[in-house]
Amino acid sequence: MDKILRVNMSSQSVKLESIPAEYVGLGGRALTSKIVALEVPPLCHPLGPENKLVIAPGLLSGTTAPCSGRLSVGAKSPLTGGIKESNAGGTAAQKLARLSIAAIVIEGQAPPHALWNLLIAKNKAELLPAKNLRKKGNYKTIEILSKEYGEKVSYITIGPAGECLLSAASVAVTDLENRPTRHAGRGGLGAVMGSKGVKAIIVDDRGAPAPAIKNVEAFRQAAKTFADALRRHPITGTGLPTYGTNILTNVINESGGLPTRNFSAGQFEDASRVSGEFQREIILARGGVATHACHRGCVIRCSRIYMDKNKKYLTKGPEYETVWANGPNCGINDLDVIARLDRLYDDIGLDSIEMGAALGVLMQSGFLRFGDGKGAIKLMRDEVGKGTPLGRTLGSGAAVTGQVFGVAHVPVVKRQALPAYDPRAIKGIGVTYATSPMGADHTAGYSITANVLGAGGRVDPLRVEGQVELSRNLQIATAAIDSTGLCLFVAFPVLDDPAAFQAIYQMINAQYGLSLGPDNITSLGKAVLNLERDFNKRAGFAPEDDRLPMFFETEPLPPHNLVFNVAARDLDSVFNF
Numbered sequence: 210m211d212k213i214l215r216v217n218m219s220s221q222s223v224k225l226e227s228i229p230a231e232y233v234g235l236g237g238r239a240l241t242s243k244i245v246a247l248e249v250p251p252l253c254h255p256l257g258p259e260n261k262l263v264i265a266p267g268l269l270s271g272t273t274a275p276c277s278g279r280l281s282v283g284a285k286s287p288l289t290g291g292i293k294e295s296n297a298g299g300t301a302a303q304k305l306a307r308l309s310i311a312a313i314v315i316e317g318q319a320p321p322h323a324l325w326n327l328l329i330a331k332n333k334a335e336l337l338p339a340k341n342l343r344k345k346g347n348y349k350t351i352e353i354l355s356k357e358y359g360e361k362v363s364y365i366t367i368g369p370a371g372e373c374l375l376s377a378a379s380v381a382v383t384d385l386e387n388r389p390t391r392h393a394g395r396g397g398l399g400a401v402m403g404s405k406g407v408k409a410i411i412v413d414d415r416g417a418p419a420p421a422i423k424n425v426e427a428f429r430q431a432a433k434t435f436a437d438a439l440r441r442h443p444i445t446g447t448g449l450p451t452y453g454t455n456i457l458t459n460v461i462n463e464s465g466g467l468p469t470r471n472f473s474a475g476q477f478e479d480a481s482r483v484s485g486e487f488q489r490e491i492i493l494a495r496g497g498v499a500t501h502a503c504h505r506g507c508v509i510r511c512s513r514i515y516m517d518k519n520k521k522y523l524t525k526g527p528e529y530e531t532v533w534a535n536g537p538n539c540g541i542n543d544l545d546v547i548a549r550l551d552r553l554y555d556d557i558g559l560d561s562i563e564m565g566a567a568l569g570v571l572m573q574s575g576f577l578r579f580g581d582g583k584g585a586i587k588l589m590r591d592e593v594g595k596g597t598p599l600g601r602t603l604g605s606g607a608a609v610t611g612q613v614f615g616v617a618h619v620p621v622v623k624r625q626a627l628p629a630y631d632p633r634a635i636k637g638i639g640v641t642y643a644t645s646p647m648g649a650d651h652t653a654g655y656s657i658t659a660n661v662l663g664a665g666g667r668v669d670p671l672r673v674e675g676q677v678e679l680s681r682n683l684q685i686a687t688a689a690i691d692s693t694g695l696c697l698f699v700a701f702p703v704l705d706d707p708a709a710f711q712a713i714y715q716m717i718n719a720q721y722g723l724s725l726g727p728d729n730i731t732s733l734g735k736a737v738l739n740l741e742r743d744f745n746k747r748a749g750f751a752p753e754d755d756r757l758p759m760f761f762e763t764e765p766l767p768p769h770n771l772v773f774n775v776a777a778r779d780l781d782s783v784f785n786f
């Protein structure tokens with residue numbers, strides 16, 4: 210990958226340039242964060258012309274490396290006001306890599322109300338008016354575009370939420386069935402794409418060769434070792450393929466860390482009704498698909514296809530985070546309701562975590578009762594989907610919803626909603642939520658590995674000891690993995706099996722003719738975090754922003770009746786490396 214595609218929306222011009230020296234050797238999150246850090250003024254408005262939307266495949270994308278199809282999307286976030294990288298599965302990363310495009314950089318701003326599509330194909334990139342697509346949902350958008358461009362291309366799109374510039378708007382990527390089900394959900398990056406005036410990016414790699422590999426035999430060996438390790442590990446080889454990510458509902462409920470009714474308890478009385486085990490029964494009974502890959506080459510296949518009661522396709526998954534945010538967090542115990550919400554989020558183009566958290570806050574205000582699934586669907590379909598003032602409030606996320614409805618119990622860090630693990634019962638994840646440059650984000654340093662699942666060692670989730678080191682090491686490793694294009698789920702075998710970790714840098718070495726070792730991978734992760742932290746500092750963030758909301762320190766969480774008590778000075782030491 211040796212090209213940067215620069216798209217200037219102010220002049221509607223497109224230029225393919227050789228990758229500048231300062232970006233050579235970077236991919237995924239390392240590249241999006243470097244471009245944002247170097248080219249975006251930290252104090253700019255996230256929805257103004259100075260912000261840039263950067264879309265980058267990982268270093269291994271486009272190759273036969275297992276699970277290497279993640280696509281990084283970066284910008285200054287309209288939700289957090291800081292730097293953001295959010296990544297998605299789907300098919301676009303591999304096609305961009307085959308077209309030798311290391312990153313798409315969308316800059317400037319189209320005139321108000323102008324809407325464009327960006328078509329990228331072999332030896333061609335052009336902007337075209339997005340006819341008939343205004344305010345269309347992602348599903349309809351793909352249906353319309355597929356008539357013109359077919360089903361063998363990938364689509365990166367925004368829904369009405371992105372066009373309305375809502376801070377919870379996502380960027381959707383099509384999956385193997387050409388459905389817009391994979392989302393770079395966090396941080397409102399769909400609103401940045403909408404602010405540029407871009408509705409869809411069509412990626413057509415027909416006729417493009419696979420990325421060149423310098424040492425084909427070494428690559429093949431390393432890829433095989435890696436695939437074997439993924440298949441061998443109990444989580445990636447059995448647990449995730451059998452029950453999907455929602456295997457976690459029962460596990461986290463058992464641990465006492467399943468946030469329930471807007472983080473007021475750590476166990477949900479109806480957890481079994483929304484569990485991965487029950488979800489599998491429903492899927493099989495209705496003729497759905499219980500084990501499904503979001504892109505070619507994934508050997509874990511954690512996803513699934515969910516049918517409605519009439520055995521018709523409804524949505525993918527839903528994944529654990531979506532089930533939790535819109536289930537236990539809202540007191541909702543019906544998987545069909547959660548699946549319908551998931552479909553609406555994918556269609557409107559919204560982050561299902563942020564929206565579930567906003568619903569939980571709204572329910573806390575008394576505007577909607579906890580457990581009212583029908584009411585939640587109506588709000589999403591008729592208010593957020595149509596961009597009414599109430600819908601815009603909810604679609605701006607949990608922090609804004611809390612402000613507008615006068616709720617003090619708002620689970621956000623850097624204005625981004627906390628995901629599906631309560632930091633009072635699982636303290637390592639609280640350290641990650643508080644300190645990640647991304648705002649509250651479980652994927653930034655997934656301590657659930659050692660805190661709950663026993664992967665990569667064991668650190669007692671209820672005690673303070675060891676949590677800072679755990680989060681620090683995982684945040685470094687994650688920043689590196691997010692730069693390769695590998696799905697984060699590969700972390701389970703990587704933490705437990707030295708051969709899996711070695712295989713990652715051996716694949717990179719074989720592809721690019723390098724001789725990287727483990728220290729280089731660690732250095733890459735540290736460099737990415739330092740860049741991101743520096744951007745946030747220049748954007749006005751201070752150590753006080755690396756804290757959880759006060760109620761986590763003052764309200765004990767049943768059933769353990771503990772508070773979050775990692776000291777501020779310890780939180781401030783996370784990035785001492």
Ligand code: SF4
Pocket residue numbers: 276298299501502503504507508509510511512696697698
């Ligand atoms: S493990 Fe799941 S999320 Fe990761 S690449 Fe495979 S299907 Fe996609």
